Amino acid sequence: MTRTALRICPLCEATCGLTLTVEGSRVTAARGDRDDVFSRGFICPKGASFGALDADPDRLRVPLVRRGGELREASWEEAFAAVADGIRPLVERYGPGVVGVVLGNPNVHTVAGALYPPVLIGALGTRAVFTASTLDQMPKHVSSGLLFGDANAIPVPDLDRTDHLLLIGANPVESNGSLCTAPDFPGRLKALRARGGTLTVIDPRRTRTAKLADRHVAIRPGTDALLLAAVAHVLFEEGLTDLGALAAHVEGVDELRATLRDFTPESVAPACDVDAATTRSLARELVAAPTAAVYARIGSCTVAHGTLASWLVDVLNVLTGNLDRPGGALFPQAATDKTPRPAGPGRGFALGRWRSRVSGHPEAKGELPLAALAEEIDTGVAGGGVPAAGAGTAAGAGTAAGAGTPAAGAGTVAGAGTAAAGSGTPVAGAGTAAAPAGAEAHPLRALVAVAANPVLSAPDGDRLDKALASLDFMVSVDPYLNETSRHAHVVLPPPPPAQSPHHDFAFNALAVRNQVRYTRPAVPLEPGRMAETEIMARLILAVTGAGTGTGTGPGGTDPAAVDDMVIGQTLRRAVREPHSPVHGRDPGELTALLTGADGPERRLDLMLRLGPYGDGFGARPDGLTLDKLLAHPHGIDLGPLRPRLPQPLKTRSGKVELLPGPIAADLPRLRRALADRPAGLVLVGRRHLRSNNSWMHNIPALTGGSNRCTLHLHPEDAARLGVRDGAAVRVKGAGGEVTVPAEVTDSVRPGVVSLPHGWGHDRPGTRLSHAATDPGVNVNQLLDGSLLDPLSGNAVLNGVPVTLTPTP
Known part of the structure; x- marks a missing residue:
């Protein structure tokens, strides 16, 4: 029997609505849902390949447990018992x-990845939290935290109403957007130009996005912050600032003016390789446009001054009066955000509340740099690891600690609001937060990895590969036996996307239009499968010693206890908050009003009801509930983005703090x-439309064509080095070397070479049969992990020096 089912696509940040064709229990086709309130029928090649990814024969179907040195199939009960036996004694x-705990990019693309990692981290009570955010967008979180007091308050460009878009280090025509959720981003850019607007792209590559632009500025990689500082300087110098x-x-404008005095267009030109006249034009065009927005992404984040560049993006939006106004950059309001609190001073944002054990890297948003994971495992007992003065416990930081599962990016799981609430309180049997000051700090002996493949995504994968092999115990929640999960002692495989529900907790908080959508599983769970939400709940129970069985009897605790705990804690807190719509009410009465087929749906209902559009458990009868959302299968449009200041600000002053102390302290490094x-040559990454990091290379329809692992090299550099198109070339960096085919092209500027991210599928012990046929090379092996943006701990992946040698 053939039928159709709706599903929100989980394969990138665009979150397009899909209409799936289902034959029996198999997805045979996917097309864009024309009635989707947000995506309106748009679909990209990844979404069109939904069925192939869903049915990938290499996806694991049952748990694996290591016995006698080999991973063997096991029952779910055996797997969770092995987790408890491996973690609890340590x-x-x-x-x-x-x-x-290591959280990978796909976490922000699933309901389970949004709801449970914060609870897991809080239950474990560990500060050793590493996520893909410190390979991607952590600089933006840190700059937002310092400017606005909230690391997840990220303004996005109002794409559909802006007159001028200045786009830096981003290629949304191929990435579909990042930290800016916008189905059909290419169409929105074309619409901008069609209505007479202007698109300027700053990128060392002439990307597909740059080819659409009115102006392409081929900047030298890693110098974005210098150029942006010079643009701000021009605004001050020429009297063009207008905050309106x-x-x-806003506070700190005069101090900012003084501190940017040295960054003249003429002084930055040699470093950026952008002439002063162009820099001045960029500034003047921003001001001349009726509305304008500055937007930057991974190319400006994964560089040595990533946080400063991210900060300066919003500085320019502020100085031109374009922050928080239609056509500029606005703060989205997701349906599952917490009840908006009254405007006023907040607690602010703190960096470095604790530091990593070996190198003393400061935490950012509750996370340590993923580039430091290997040394935290393979380096013996060392100093560090003790709390900074006034630091809270790790459990108290539970919400923040779970917030960084990117994204990619994404990395804004704490944007799930009350989903993370209560995660700072351990489940019964959980250990305390962290070693107290003065206690001996031990190397990591165990690891919980959820949808993470840092052997390929983090710098110096060879070292991390060896370090993971030395762990006493590792558990991986992953559908594949990949380059990282092959080291696990237990692998817990989630079901395919069609068998899972979907709501975008993280990406709705970054969307260019306010809306809310939810889809239940398109296909029932296959026999022997376990829902990812249940896997995560049972994992929490297992690591805390609260239960390992898969039943609700003597052999284990009902996994619904985890959801009940979060619901109870959230409601007890909500009824104490004077601004809450349920202030003063009985938590038990409110709990009884929740609807939903299971614990995760009840938590979603809770968040919708307490959210900014919610019914407040009857206080606003026309407001959102899960039942109302289920009655609108194509979603509910909540309207265009609206000005929200000062309400989102949580700084101690209650204002946008334009020149925060940590930023001011880092500016001498920029000077x-x-x-x-x-x-010599410097390296940058590359994104392909049919790829999303390392987790889609096993799908034949998503590889080949332009999605190939080649080294882009400008013809002038190729001629100078004697490199022929298609010939193998040896690339060497501080962390190692790789040999890869050269692709000579003028799409990259002279002095720059480009390799895509996420390849290198040639390690033994994996089960990625298609990916192994054309493994490519791991670009991050060229890095030794020592280069980090000091404020955010983000790895420097772009603008790093390399040497090239033609192979004989």
């Missing part, structure tokens, strides 16, 4: 700090960069 002997209505909500000149 925690009881050494403390919770010996267990690390923002003025009452020193004025004298930097790369002596």
Whole structure:
């Protein structure tokens, strides 16, 4: 029997609505849902390949448990018992700090990945939290935290109403957007130009996005912050600043003017390789446009001054009066955000509340740099690891700690609001937060990895590969036996996407239009499968010693206890908050009103009801509930983005703090960069439309064509080095070397080479049969992990020096 079913696509940040064709229990086709309130029928090649990914024969179907050195199929009960037996003795002997948690990019694309990692981290009580955010967008979180007091308050460009878009280090025509959720981003850019608007792209590559632009500025990689500082300088120098209505909500303008005095267009030109006249034009065009927005992404984040570049993006939006106004950059309001609190001073944002054990890297948003994971495992007992003065416990940081599963990016799971609420309180049997000051700090001995493949995504995968092999215990929640999960002692495989529900907790908080959508599983769970939400709930119970059985009897605790705990804690807190719509009510009465088929749906209902559009458990009868959302299968449109300041601000002043202390302290490092000149070639990454990091290379329909692992090299550099198109070339960096085919093209500027991210599928012990046929090379093996943006701990993946040698 053939039928259709709706499903929100989980394969990138665009979150397009799909209409699936289902034959029996198999998805045979996918097309765009024309009635979807957000995507209106748009679909990309990834979404069109939904069925192939869903049915990939290499996806694991049952748990694997290591016995006698080999991973063997096991029952779910055996798997969770092995988790408890592996984790609990280590925690009881050494403390919770010996267990690390690694969260990968796909976490932000699933309901389970949004709801449960914060609870897991809080239950374990560990500060050793590493996510893909520190390979991607952590600089933006840090700059937002410092400017606005909230690391997840990220303004997005109002694409559909802006007159001028300045786009830096982003290629949304191929990425579909990042930290800016916008189905059909290419169509929106074309519409901008069609209505007479202007698109300017700053990128060392002439990307498909740059080809659409009115102006393409081929900047030298890694110098975005210098150029943006010079643009801000021009605004001050020429009297072009105009904060407009923002003025009452901003402090530090005069101090900013003084500190940017040295960054003239002429002084930055040699480092950026952008002439002063162009820089001045960029500034003047921003001001001349009726509305304008500056938007930057991974190319500006994954560089040595990533946080400064991210900060300066919003500085320019502020100085031109374009922050928080239609056509500029606005703060989205997701349906599952917490009840908006009254405007006023908040707690602010703190960096470095604790530091990593080996190198002393400061935490950011509750996370340590993923580039430091290997040394935290393979380096012996060392100093560090103790809390900074006034630091809270890791459990108290539970919400923040779980927030960084990117994205990619994404990395804004704490944007799930009350989903993370209560995650700071351990489940019964959980250990305490972290070793107290002065206690001995131990190397990581165990790891919980959820949808993560850092052997390919983090710098120096060879070292991490060896480090993972030395762990006493590792559990991986992953559908594949990949380059990282092959080291696990237990692998817990979630079901395919068609068998899972979907709501975009993270990406709705970054969307260019306010809307809400939810789809239940398109296909029932296959026999022997376990829902990913149940896997995560049972994992929490297992690591805390609260239960390992898969039943609700003596052999284990009902996994619904985890959801009940979060619901109870959230409601008890909500009824105490004066601004809450349920202030003063009985939590038990409210709990009884929740609807939903299971714990995750009840939590979604809770978040919708307490959210900014919710019914407040009857206080606003026309408001959102899960039942109302289910009655609108194509979603509910909540309207265009609206100005929201000062309400989103949580700084201690209650204002946009334009020159935060940590930023001011890092600016001398940027001044020193004025004298930097790369002596040779520098490396940048590359994104392909049919790819999303390392987790789609096993799908034949998504590989080949332009999605190939080749080194892009400018013809001038190729001629100078004697490199022929298609010939193998050896690329060497601080972390190692790789040999890869050269692709000579003028789409990359001279002095720059480009390799895509996520390849290198040639390690033994994996089960990725298609990916292994054309494995490519791991670009991150060229990095040794020592280069980090000091404020955010983000790995420097772009603008790094490399050397090239033609192979004989």
